[in-house]
Amino acid sequence: MNEVKITLSGYNINGYHYFSVRDIAEIADFECTWDKDKNTMSLHKVLKENISQEDINNLNELVKEYxxxxxxQIVINDNDIRYVAKSKNYDEIESYFKNNINRDFNINDFVVEEYSPLGDVVIDTTDTGNNVIxxxxxxxxxxxxxxxxxxxYGYHVTVIHGYAKLIDYLDEWNNDLHLDNIKFPTISDEELxxxxxxxxxxxxxxxxxxxxSFDMKTLSFEAYVSVNFIxxxxxxxxEGHNFTL
Incomplete structure (x- = not known):
């Protein structure tokens, strides 16, 4: 691995060779956990305390794609804002926002939705037969x-290899919004x-x-209705239809 020879203990069962997933995960800097209740194994990338120069170069190249x-947008050049996938520990991200974007930022004022287009781990079998993580x-x-x-109103944070690298600004806060005086729509889904x-x-x-949804620029409530038909x-x-409520 990375031009370093590694020896693993294997098992020969009925003529087939088996290796421990946990052993392979540790070599690749992944943490392997077992949920006995769900009968499920999970792999998560282990974040390094000290990131190498090679890793820094890789991260800086990857972020250019986005x-x-x-x-x-803001590119976070310092590789010290860490986030573990699905951990919901936003302390370092919140601290960055307070120090660099808005000193009054409080993550609890927002709803955070997380998704990963690649999944936790993606194994790609190439033409050469090699598995690449x-x-x-x-x-x-x-x-x-x-x-x-x-x-x-909000932000979009791109996390690569366990490090927050890019922040996209969505709409900004509208100072004309006064929550005490706001009137919510009464139209039902059936009416829509x-x-x-x-x-x-x-x-x-x-x-x-x-x-x-709520448009922060126009301070208007909206609904997008997608209709599937024959x-x-x-x-x-x-076809989709937009309505101002």
């Missing part, structure tokens, strides 16, 4: 909610479905999906 000049990629969507409505269905007369509607010609189509 830089978009059309958006307001890809670095985990985690996305933290940090949003402010107005009641139960997800607002456009009827409004969307009016655009599809004669079609067989199979399903709806409704996403409610046309008169038998085609399956999906």
């Amino acid at each position: 830089i978009d000049d059309r958006r307001k 890809q670095l985990p990629l985690n996305m933290l969507d940090i949003r402010y909610y107005v009641g139960e409505y997800r607002s456009s 479905k009827q409004k969307a269905a009016a655009y599809h007369p004669g079609n067989k509607i199979t399903d709806y999906n409704i996403v409610r 046309t008169k010609d038998g085609y399956y189509v999906s």
Whole structure:
């Protein structure tokens, strides 16, 4: 591994060679845990206390893939803002926000949703037959909610290899928003479905999906209604409709 010869203890069972996943995980700097209740094994990348120069170069190259000049972004050049996937320990990220973005920032004022397009570990079998462990990629969507409505105000944090590397600004806070005087919409989901269905007369509607939100720029409540239907010609189509509530 990395041009270093490593010896592992194996097992020969009925002519097949087996190796311990835990042993392999430790070599690759992964932590292996077993949940006996769910009968599930989990692998998580172990964060190093001292990151090597090679790792720094790799991180700095990887983050370039997510830089978009059309958006307001901050690249975190110092590799000291760590986050363990699914840990929900946002202390270091919150501290960075307070020191560099907003001194009054409080993570508890937001709802954090985490997802990983690559999963915790991705094994890629190449043409040469080698298994390559890809670095985990985690996305933290940090949003402010107005009641139960997800607002456009917040941030998006890209975490690569266990280190927060990029912050995307979403809409900023609108000082004209006064929560004490706000009036929430009373329209029901059924009413929204009827409004969307009016655009599809004669079609067989199979399903709806409704996403409610709050636009921080315009201070308006909105709903996006996706309608799945079958046309008169038998085609399956999906169309979306935006409504200001």
